[in-house]
Amino acid sequence: xxxxxxxxxxxxxxxxxxxxxxxxxxxxxxxxxxxxxxxxxxxxxxxxxxxxxxxxxxxxxxxxxxxxxxxxxxxxxxxxxxxxxxxxxxxxxxxxxxxxxxxxxxxxxxxxxxxxxxxxxxxxxxxxxxxxxxxxxxxxxxxxxxxxxxxxxxxxxxxxxxxxxxxxxxxxxxxxxxxxxxxxxxxxxxxxxxxxxxxxxxxxxxxxxxxxxxxxxxxxxxxxxxxxxxxxxxxxxxxxxxxxxxxxxxxxxxxxxxxxxxxxxxxxxxx
Amino acid sequence: xxxxxxxxxxxxxxxxxxxxxxxxxxxxxxxxxxxxxxxxxxxxxxxxxxxxxxxxxxxxxxxxxxxxxxxxxxxxxxxxxxxxxxxxxxxxxxxxxxxxxxxxxxxxxxxxxxxxxxxxxxxxxxxxxxxxxxxxxxxxxxxxxxxxxxxxxxxxxxxxxxxxxxxxxxxxxxxxxxxxxxxxxxxx
Numbered sequence: 423x424x425x426x427x428x429x430x431x432x433x434x435x436x437x438x439x440x441x442x443x444x445x446x447x448x449x450x451x452x453x454x455x456x457x458x459x460x461x462x463x464x465x466x467x468x469x470x471x472x473x474x475x476x477x478x479x480x481x482x483x484x485x486x487x488x489x490x491x492x493x494x495x496x497x498x499x500x501x502x503x504x505x506x507x508x509x510x511x512x513x514x515x516x517x518x519x520x521x522x523x524x525x526x527x528x529x530x531x532x533x534x535x536x537x538x539x540x541x542x543x544x545x546x547x548x549x550x551x552x553x554x555x556x557x558x559x560x561x562x563x564x565x566x567x568x569x570x571x572x573x574x575x576x577x578x579x580x581x582x583x584x585x586x587x588x589x590x591x592x593x594x595x596x597x598x599x600x601x602x603x604x605x606x607x608x609x610x611x612x613x614x615x616x617x618x619x620x621x622x623x624x625x626x627x628x629x630x631x632x633x634x635x636x637x638x639x640x641x642x643x644x645x646x647x648x649x650x651x652x653x654x655x656x657x658x659x660x661x662x663x664x665x666x667x668x669x670x671x672x673x674x675x676x677x678x679x680x681x682x683x684x685x686x687x688x689x690x691x692x693x
Numbered sequence: 694x695x696x697x698x699x700x701x702x703x704x705x706x707x708x709x710x711x712x713x714x715x716x717x718x719x720x721x722x723x724x725x726x727x728x729x730x731x732x733x734x735x736x737x738x739x740x741x742x743x744x745x746x747x748x749x750x751x752x753x754x755x756x757x758x759x760x761x762x763x764x765x766x767x768x769x770x771x772x773x774x775x776x777x778x779x780x781x782x783x784x785x786x787x788x789x790x791x792x793x794x795x796x797x798x799x800x801x802x803x804x805x806x807x808x809x810x811x812x813x814x815x816x817x818x819x820x821x822x823x824x825x826x827x828x829x830x831x832x833x834x835x836x837x838x839x840x841x842x843x844x845x846x847x848x849x850x851x852x853x854x855x856x857x858x859x860x861x862x863x864x865x866x867x868x869x870x871x872x873x874x875x876x877x878x879x880x881x
Binding site: 469470471472473474475476477481484485487488491493579580632633634635636637664665 | 733766855
């Protein structure tokens with residue numbers, strides 16, 4: 423009996439392990455960030471617009487003066503009550519209003535279900551009142567949504583979102599998009615789900631970070647087993663607007679790894 | 694023939710308009726005081742490091758007689774990252790952002806300090822104007838730092854205004870950044 427059970431388990435374990443390993447291969451990129459450090463020789467690169475020149479020229483003198491200082495940090499803990507952010511109270515009120523509106527809608531819905539036939543003109547009037555109420559509730563809901571959107575946009579910090587779209591040729595899909603800026607290299611692997619979505623005309627977000635509000639130059643290249651490593655990298659310049667969400671869309675529809683300028687199309691917009 | 698009757702007045706008008714408009718362009722950078730560029734630099738620094746603190750600033754372009762310049766450089770230090778990053782601000786935008794490249798752990802500047810205009814007025818009144826007039830000098834640098842230039846009160850932040858001349862040693866006027874009063878001057 424035991425032997426039979428062991429045999430059954432053995433038979434089951436083989437397909438199961440295959441299934442797990444196939445799952446691993448298919449979805450290598452699970453959103454986890456793996457950071458590696460590589461040491462390279464720095465290329466001397468002078469700034470386009472020299473800044474803080476006096477400090478750089480006299481750094482020995484200034485640092486010697488600073489070396490004579492001693493800093494002391496004092497922390498004072500107070501029990502003073504802090505003012506609540508009034509938006510928290512507003513959010514609670516909004517939630518209560520939404521719940522009340524939902525109750526009203528449920529009650530009205532029950533009433534409508536009960537009414538099988540319009541028996542009189544009076545009931546027609548009631549129906550009109552009911553429709554007016556629904557419109558009013560919808561308008562209030564719209565107002566609440568606008569309020570939330572306005573609040574969210576007002577607190578927007580400078581951020582950059584990079585999107586890719588336009589993959590149409592299955593045989594020419596790169597495995598990774600590589601974004602290089604100064605000394606930072608971000609390699610974003612396209613998951614099987616993303617590839618599938620892109621091939622069906624979808625858009626994939628590959629980057630979303632807070633950035634400095636300035637002009638950024640990303641060198642975009644692609645990696646893949648199918649000759650992508652030799653493709654010419656493309657420099658893409660994007661000016662991140664202060665306190666706005668900047669979207670950079672990379673259109674890969676004309677991408678050709680064999681061409682010198684690989685045909686990468688870009689679009690920038692702000693929100 | 695009929696065309697030339699219209700074209701000549703149009704050209705004349707354009708030439709006269711260009712003459713009266715002067716050499717400045719709409720795209721010319723606008724000079725601003727050091728304090729005016731602070732917010733832009735701070736926003737950028739905080740997106741680089743949440744614990745970034747302003748530790749130093751200086752003019753990146755020539756300072757005018759009203760204490761304004763078309764570009765100022767702001768240096769932020771992050772204790773978490775253990776290095777400093779500078780931001781050069783022009784026309785309300787970050788023109789250049791770069792790591793300093795050497796250790797510079799200076800104490801943080803306070804939130805409020807007198808602006809470059811007030812500091813310049815004080816320095817000019819005390820010694821700057823005279824130095825410029827008598828030695829053909831000019832103001833070459835304005836910098837703001839805490840502790841380094843005030844031996845008596847190291848906790849205080851000070852503006853240092855550096856005047857240079859082809860014939861005389863350098864004149865440095867140190868102005869208290871809290872009050873806008875000249876603390877000391879020295880040559881060389």
